[in-house]
Amino acid sequence: MLNQLSNSIYYLSNLNEKERPTLGLVCGEKYSLVIDAGNSVQHAKEFLQEIEALNVPPVKYLVITHAHWDHFLGMNEYGATIIVNSLTNQMLNEWRGYSFDDASLKKYVDSNKIAPLCMEIIKNEITNRNSFKLTSADIIFEKSLTIDLGGKVCVLEKIKSTHTDDSTIIYIPDEKVVFLGDSAYGTTTNSLFHYKQSLLLPMIEDIQKYDADHFLLGHESICDKDEMDLYWKELISASTATESTSLEMALKCFERENNRSANDNERFFIKAFVNDQIINS
Template sequence: MLNKLSDTIYYLANQEDRERPTLGLICGDQYSLIIDSGNSTQHAKDFLQEIKKLNVPPVRYVVITHAHWDHFLGMNEFDATVIVNSQTYKMINEWKRYSFDDISLQQYVKSNQMSTMCMKTIQTDMPNRDSFKLNSPDVIFENTLSIDLGNKVCILEKIKSTHTDDSTIIYIPDEKVIFLGDCAYGTTTNSLFHYKQSMLLPMIKDIQKFDAEMFLLGHESICDSNEMNIYWEELTSASRVVKSTSLEKAIELFKVENNRDPNDNELFFIKAFVNDHIIQSQ
């Protein structure tokens, strides 16, 4: 079931148990635009089935927020122009070489080209996968792109991110709504979960220049300005105290700076920034 954010913005909520991120639908007077295409052909079909229940203009565009499998593997199901930034384009094109039979999938998992969850999702939710070949995106932009759907402008921008190097966000000015994809999350490298510390403040700056009141994230669904500000504050306060690979020193510095122990979120973030230092030192 689609959630209605306004008369022109809808979203299909994330399903963490199935590794399905939030998918968005923006409707103008003439056309509609979709944000992310889902983690499989079945995810995309489920989304399209829900859209059919609405009286909205035809879907003309699909924007992929970044080149992680759960956000683009449903791409082939949409009879629309697929838009990506140039870095996402290069990464998705790597997937065009993949085969999706069991032997190939198992080999990709073994060589760390694909997660086990990705393999299981493909096996479950992608019929005819033995002959499946991923399409290529249609429009590639470098930094920013504006799309007019008919009295409804969407601004696409490639931003710095703690999650990936190819993150695109989508801002709808008249609604003050922004789709962040996964850009505000951390990532895993060499089995260590971390936030890219050098990208944190530039990312926040890139996002906060937009006058947004509602934020849709890939795996949280929706947050208001107050919730996002709390998130930014906890992240930045954690980042400020991490200056080395020592968790103990970071926690001690946090206590000195804040006159209290870190809460559970802050402790999680501190550990993630420490992991980033460990990764950078390897």
């Protein structure tokens, strides 16, 4: 079921047990724009059924926030103009060469190109896999792009991100809403979950320059400004305390600087920044 944020903005909530991210819909007077395609054909079809039940203009554009499989594998279903940044397009080009039969999928899992969960979802939720190929993007931008849906402007920007190098966010100025995709999350490298410490403050700066009251993240409930400000505050304080590969030293540094012990969120972030120090050491 779609959630309605305003008269022109809807979203389909994430479903973690199926690795389904939040999908967005922005409606103008002439056209509608979808944010992220879903993790499978079935996910996309379910979203489109919800859209069809609304009295909204036709979907003309589809924006992919980044080239992680759970955000784009449903892209063929929309019949829309597909928009990506140039780095996302480069990464999608590799997927366009993939085959999706059982033997190929197993080979990709064995070589760590895709995760086992990704393989299972592809098997269960993409039909006609032997002939399945991802379509090509129609609009490829470098840094930013503005789309007018008819009285409703969407600003697309490729930003710095602690999650992936190809993150695009979508800002709707008159609604003060920003779709962040997964940009504000960490990532996993060599089995270590980490936030890219060097990109944390540049990312926050890129996002906070937009005057937003509501933030939609790829795998979270909708957040208001106070919730996002707290998230940034905890991330920054955790990062500031972490200057080495020692978790013990980082926790002690946090206590000295804040006159208290780290809470559960901050401990999680500190551990992630320690992992980033380990990866870069």
